[in-house]
Amino acid sequence: MGMESSATLLWGVLFGSIGTGYFIYGKKQGRMVPLVCGIGLAVFPYFVSNPYLLALVGTAIAVIPYFLRY
Numbered sequence: 001m002g003m004e005s006s007a008t009l010l011w012g013v014l015f016g017s018i019g020t021g022y023f024i025y026g027k028k029q030g031r032m033v034p035l036v037c038g039i040g041l042a043v044f045p046y047f048v049s050n051p052y053l054l055a056l057v058g059t060a061i062a063v064i065p066y067f068l069r070y
Helices: 003-029 032-046 051-067
Strands: none
Touching (some): 003 032, 003 051, 032 051
16 A cells, blocks of 8 residues: 555545534534535545545535534
């Protein structure tokens, strides 16, 4: 396993964990923004293989609920 695939795996686990937390929070509170961001964070690592792009997109999705409070 190369260094790039290890980084991709670790970023995927990190953003999947954050996404699970957002999903649970959004479902319990009835809020759509964290719910959708949680689903997005849990699913998008399957489609992105570049670790730099994975970190960039994951960070962007993870901060959306901070700025959109609906």
